[in-house]
Amino acid sequence: MRIFLHDYSGHPPQIFLSRALAARGHQVVHSYAAEIETPRGQLHAQPTDPKTFSILPIRLSWPLKKHSYFIRQLQEVEFGLRLRQAIIKAEPDVVVCANAPLAAVAIAQMACRRRRIPFVFWVMDLHSLAVHVHMRKKLGLLGEAIGRFYKWLERRTLLLSDRVISISEGFEESLDTWGVDPAVRSVMPLWAPLHELPVRPKDNPWSRSLGFDKGLTILYSGTLGLKHNPALLVRVAEHYRERADIRVVVISEGLGADYMRRKKAELGLDNLTVLPYQPFEEMPNVLGTADILVTLLEPDAGVFSVPSKVLSYLCAGRAQAAAIPAENQAARVIAKSGGGLTASPLDAEAFVAAVDRLVCDEQMRRECGANARAYAEREFDINRLAAQFEGYLVGLLPAGARGGEVPIDFSLARRSGS
CATH class of the missing domain: 3.40.50.2000 (Glycogen Phosphorylase B;)
Incomplete structure (x- = not known):
């Protein structure tokens, strides 16, 4: 054919x-x-x-x-x-x-x-x-x-x-x-392409090249467009601005990435790093660098969009925190897999609290990561x-x-x- x-x-x-x-x-x-x-x-x-x-x-x-x-x-x-x-x-x-x-x-x-x-x-x-x-x-x-x-x-x-x-x-x-x-x-x-996204350790060549191999990394990778609210990422960075051991990394391009850079400068968020899209060959190391992976989706987009990054995150074997409508397919996948926590995108405090639960509970992060990878191996x-x-x-x-x-x-x- x-x-x-x-x-x-x-x-x-x-x-x-x-x-x-x-x-x-x-x-x-x-x-x-x-x-x-x-x-x-x-x-x-x-x-x-x-x-x-x-x-x-x-x-x-x-x-x-x-x-x-x-x-x-x-x-x-x-x-x-x-x-x-x-x-x-x-x-x-x-x-x-x-x-x-x-x-x-x-x-x-x-x-x-x-x-x-x-x-x-x-x-x-x-x-x-x-x-x-x-x-x-x-x-x-x-x-x-x-x-x-x-x-x-x-x-x-x-x-x-x-x-x-x-x-x-x-x-x-x-x-x-x-x-x-x-x-x-x-x-x-x-x-997601399971075999192209193997689980990688936090200490890897990509993380070492940027000094991300130590401390705790909260990472978002993907588009930041009309379906997303980058202000939630700013809120997370503000929440941890006094924690020298926690960084927020955003990998994106376009208007959303420009917004993040402006907020970093305006608010003096030294714990926020904005990077361009990384080559796909590097993605296992990029995702492996994270301790917590973040997904965003606006309420209006819950009916017409399903963020596929959730699936790549599952392959990485890392815990997820998602600000996403509960009725969205991706939210159901996170719940079914046991791979992370979700919150309403309209409730910034609830989303920051979900991130904080994972930050404060290393065992939960490990369990969510193991659940995520197991789900990916079953389904993909x-x-x-x-x-x-x-x-x-x-x-x-x-x-x-x-x-x-x-x-x-x-x-x-x-x-x-x-």
Whole structure:
């Protein structure tokens, strides 16, 4: 089977799946957006990669203007056209699309429908709900109209998809409301690349290079965008400002990271360190440096987003403190795994208290960390997960297409320098 899997963000679980599908004998092109600021997975060719696997970065003709709304809309259309071109050149048997802007999804989907290529919408977030909430707050009635358009567009792409795979049961109510046929829907919780995130000791080359191998480290790694409240991290740093043995480390880029740097300077928070995204190869050591790992998610985002960092944290075998809505899938995973503590994102004092419980109780931290890793080892078996995902794809194809005997043209990926 020839599979074109596009994950706009280039996140670790998706590239891990693509490699696993290629290892199962399929010809896989894994594409992603080259310009965006976000934590990435292993997006470079590895010596162990199957010959039937290639990586394709898709680039815009000019730098991404993430915070200019109208310019970004034009760029998302351009991205969709470039994605469409890549799909047509690859001639896949099936296309899987995740995390992409809705305009790009619609353009790619149209190209697939015209060529009768099955299209799978892999739902990581309900983007239109996020846009609706944000634009309504920002632009009032105009924002309401923009939000309604995006809801229409997302509903349309879902209705026209041959298969919809969502990562959370929490999305099912919206899919029901939009009339997405239950017969084409599946819920498959996301995972983390377990074997690429082994447990590492606190004293490791990365921690030593920064002087983080001693003392207690509270660490946040990931995006700090509209779905997150970085002020909670500032509150934690303020709480421990008199403790020379405790540091708060934030690994992020963009406006949220800039906010943290401003607060560090304004409040004189010498215990706060802000770093850029680290290479994926370093992530086991980065997460291993932490004594407590932190997740943030705003209340409005609890319905439409599931922070995947929680899953990577589980692999690291460290305790978690999460300011996250109780109904969110990630909060349920933390509770089920016994891997940490959660608090309402609306209650800063409760969140700081949860962090403090872990700071003050080393045995609890150890138990949460052990529980977290055990859960990851039970749930993140990539062979089982790849077989399950493969089943969703195979079911869309005629019998003659399932073996993928026709060789795919990988020249596009090679010329892109991946």
